[in-house]
Amino acid sequence: MINRLTVAEQAFEILKQRIICEQYPSGYQLRQDELAKDMGLSRIPLREALLRLQAEGFIDLVAHKGGVVRGLSFAEAIELFELRLLLETDLLAKAIPLLSDENLLAAEKALNAFDQLAEDHDKLSNATELNWQFHYWLYEPAGKIETIKILRKLHSNSERYLRKQILQENAFAVAHEQHFQILQHCRNRDSKAAVAELSQHISGVFAQLKGMQADFDS
Numbered sequence: 001m002i003n004r005l006t007v008a009e010q011a012f013e014i015l016k017q018r019i020i021c022e023q024y025p026s027g028y029q030l031r032q033d034e035l036a037k038d039m040g041l042s043r044i045p046l047r048e049a050l051l052r053l054q055a056e057g058f059i060d061l062v063a064h065k066g067g068v069v070r071g072l073s074f075a076e077a078i079e080l081f082e083l084r085l086l087l088e089t090d091l092l093a094k095a096i097p098l099l100s101d102e103n104l105l106a107a108e109k110a111l112n113a114f115d116q117l118a119e120d121h122d123k124l125s126n127a128t129e130l131n132w133q134f135h136y137w138l139y140e141p142a143g144k145i146e147t148i149k150i151l152r153k154l155h156s157n158s159e160r161y162l163r164k165q166i167l168q169e170n171a172f173a174v175a176h177e178q179h180f181q182i183l184q185h186c187r188n189r190d191s192k193a194a195v196a197e198l199s200q201h202i203s204g205v206f207a208q209l210k211g212m213q214a215d216f217d218s
Contacts, residue, residue, distance in 0.1 A: 011041055011049035019058050019069055020128070020159050026217050030059060030067035057157040071217030074209075077161045080154055081206035087151050088202060089195050091139040096191040098141035104187055107137040111179050127166075128159040134179060138186055164215065165208050174204065 015035075018024045036046055050067045053059045059067035110133035117127040132155045139148060166172055178201040185194035 007041060008045035008048035008052075011039060011046055012052050014039065015049055015053060016056075016058060016159075017126075019053075020163055022163075024069050026069055026071040028069040029065055030069070032066050056153065058160075072160060072164070072215075073218050074213050074216040075218075076157075077209050077216070078206055080158050080161065081202055081209070084151070084154050084158065085199065085202045085206075087147060087154070088135065088139065089199050091142045091144060091147060091151070092186075092198055093191055093195050094142040094144070095139050096186055096189055096194060098143075099138070099186055099189070100141065103137050103141055104183070107134050107183060107186070110134040110137065111183060114179075115176055128155075128162055131155075131162070138182070161209060162205070164212060165205055168208060168212075171208065175201070178204070 015024070015030065024030065030050065032043060032046055032050070035041070036043060039046070050059065050061060053067060054061050057070065059069055062068050110130050114127050114130035114134060117130060132152070135155070136148070136152075139151070142148075166175065178197060181197045182194055182201065185191075185197060
């Protein structure tokens with residue numbers, strides 16, 4: 001049982017990365033027979049991976065077609081980042097008085113690893129996971145377990161949009177500086193400054209996405 005779930009998890013990550021990096025673009029059909037042969041997997045773990053991809057908003061499962069990669073929706077992108085803005089600023093404000101040195105060190109390690117990967121466009125799917133880890137370690141002390149679960153899903157659903165945004169000119173440099181400033185304010189236990197920087201960080205992403213509306217599928 002454990003091995004089967006492990007294989008399903010690996011299949012999910014591989015397929016997710018291919019979608020994020022647009023190896024499988026919007027509308028691409030993920031047929032189980034073809035994927036099973038390509039990846040050397042049986043149907044059961046592959047089916048689990050496809051179900052999870054659907055649950056996290058990457059594909060739609062369609063009768064007689066298998067999985068179909070979802071199009072990028074401008075309305076969805078804006079909604080995702082508006083929700084993130086609401087939840088993340090609240091979490092950070094609650095977490096800062098409780099931040100430990102261990103949390104700050106874990107966030108710093110994730111940020112350093114993110115910086116090394118994000119400049120390699122072929123590894124951006126890994127970079128988005130490190131981006132989540134950076135934010136997670138700053139929010140974790142708030143103790144809002146259910147809120148963080150919701151936020152994890154929002155981050156996952158945001159990954160394809162973040163990839164489009166981070167490829168824009170200077171976007172990575174801006175994100176790096178904002179992450180660095182957020183971490184510094186957290187070290188100083190300056191809640192007001194940290195929340196303001198985080199708000200600017202998230203607002204800046206969806207402001208940039210608004211300027212890219214023509215690039216979306218709907």
